[in-house]
Amino acid sequence: MQNRFVESFIGRLRDECLNEHLLTSYGHARRVINTWRNGYNTHRPHLSLNGLTPIQFATRFEADHNRNRANL
Numbered sequence: 001m002q003n004r005f006v007e008s009f010i011g012r013l014r015d016e017c018l019n020e021h022l023l024t025s026y027g028h029a030r031r032v033i034n035t036w037r038n039g040y041n042t043h044r045p046h047l048s049l050n051g052l053t054p055i056q057f058a059t060r061f062e063a064d065h066n067r068n069r070a071n072l
Contacts, residue, residue: 012040 017036023029042055049057 016040 013033013036017033021032023032043053045051045053046057052060
């Protein structure tokens, strides 16, 4: 099962990042991939998070957690 998630991620990386840029050096590749990774991990909505970005999901979790603690 773990391989399925890795293959899905690699395909998405290739389609959305690597096929879109002509990488001229190792340093250029690192900058392009880091920019894509940052957007993917922080700004892009994920279906597994009910359409929220990871930052929205984490913030919502913290707010819910704090609200639940106040009700104790």
